[in-house]
Amino acid sequence: MWNVSEKKVHGSNRVTGTIAITTALLLALTYVFSAPASQAGARPRPEATPQANPVGGRVLGLSAICDDCRPEKFTSECTGFLEGPVFDREGTLWVAGILKGVIWRVTPDGHCTVGMQLPAEVKFPCGLRFSQDGTLYGVAMGYGLFSVDMSSKKVTLLASGAGLGGLPDGAFHGLDDIFIDRTGGMYLTDAAGSSVLNPVGQLFYRDSSGNVKRIINGGLMFPNGVVLSPDEKMLYIDEWAANRILAVPVVSPGVINPGWGYVFATLSGGHGPDSMTADSAGNIYVAHFGSGEVLIFAPNGDYYGPIRLPEGAGSNPTNLAFHNGYLYITESEKGEIWRVKAKIPGINLYGGS
Numbered sequence: 001m002w003n004v005s006e007k008k009v010h011g012s013n014r015v016t017g018t019i020a021i022t023t024a025l026l027l028a029l030t031y032v033f034s035a036p037a038s039q040a041g042a043r044p045r046p047e048a049t050p051q052a053n054p055v056g057g058r059v060l061g062l063s064a065i066c067d068d069c070r071p072e073k074f075t076s077e078c079t080g081f082l083e084g085p086v087f088d089r090e091g092t093l094w095v096a097g098i099l100k101g102v103i104w105r106v107t108p109d110g111h112c113t114v115g116m117q118l119p120a121e122v123k124f125p126c127g128l129r130f131s132q133d134g135t136l137y138g139v140a141m142g143y144g145l146f147s148v149d150m151s152s153k154k155v156t157l158l159a160s161g162a163g164l165g166g167l168p169d170g171a172f173h174g175l176d177d178i179f180i181d182r183t184g185g186m187y188l189t190d191a192a193g194s195s196v197l198n199p200v201g202q203l204f205y206r207d208s209s210g211n212v213k214r215i216i217n218g219g220l221m222f223p224n225g226v227v228l229s230p231d232e233k234m235l236y237i238d239e240w241a242a243n244r245i246l247a248v249p250v251v252s253p254g255v256i257n258p259g260w261g262y263v264f265a266t267l268s269g270g271h272g273p274d275s276m277t278a279d280s281a282g283n284i285y286v287a288h289f290g291s292g293e294v295l296i297f298a299p300n301g302d303y304y305g306p307i308r309l310p311e312g313a314g315s316n317p318t319n320l321a322f323h324n325g326y327l328y329i330t331e332s333e334k335g336e337i338w339r340v341k342a343k344i345p346g347i348n349l350y351g352g353s
Helices: 005-010 013-038
Strands: 072-075 082-087 093-097 102-106 112-117 125-130 136-140 144-149 154-160 175-180 186-190 201-206 212-220 223-228 234-239 244-252 262-266 272-278 284-289 293-297 303-308 317-323 326-331 336-341
Touching (some): 082 326, 093 125, 144 175, 175 223, 212 234, 244 272, 262 293
Parallel strands (some): 082 125, 272 317
Antiparallel strands (some): 072 336, 093 102, 102 112, 223 234, 234 244, 284 293
């Protein structure tokens, strides 16, 4: 395990950087290849029963969320382990290809082209978000935080795992996801190297001036998705390795009250919760990696039910985005993007997604 205090004692950026990148590589390979291993000789996914409730609590049913709730395939042209779908203000979809180190540009009719090839050091781009000014921010498990000027497509490296300006006592292990609040501050999940038996995952916050601080110092089991409630008073973090979602009150931007944090939902089956989004009513949507489902929860934790990818689709949904009355779902096993008609609009995000 990497002890961040050793960085101060020895002052070796080369050593800490090597360890951080090695850890990220190992985690990414484990993450990517766990799905195919589980599918060796796999049987088709059984059909869900309307009465099934794998998460406990009341079952509200999906009638408030969608009508027939049957996803339709949007595109299968993008490749490279898809993640991080975001829409810009013009309605163009941008998606990260983790294994290719690219950000795909997807037209409204579902055609994929390489929007930008990221620099070689930006390994395993996972999460993307637009800020209020239209800048695209992203996190890469094998690097850290970066931004993209969408006019010039210039990529700026902001903060790496080898060292953080203004944070002398530590650095990223390997960032997984990002969420931007109304002030322009960013919540960053730090997952690499953590697991159910090694709960060293962290949560960082970068304010609009660029100052970074750690707001959860370890204890998380591969923190993956992160999203705020519409009023930004509750922060949801899911733990991929623990198959659960946590809820933590927000006192002010970048300041949380961990003493009142609680387990919002415990999932069953699959590998674990990947990324999340929310709708304008405060319902939480989570891509349940390994189950082929998107699970939806009310703000009080009651369970609406699953939106299930159809027979023949992959089992590994990774991320979600609302746009123009649809919920878009990236799926990594077969490299497809699905969408389902939604009754409730998505949470108001900068960039129009």
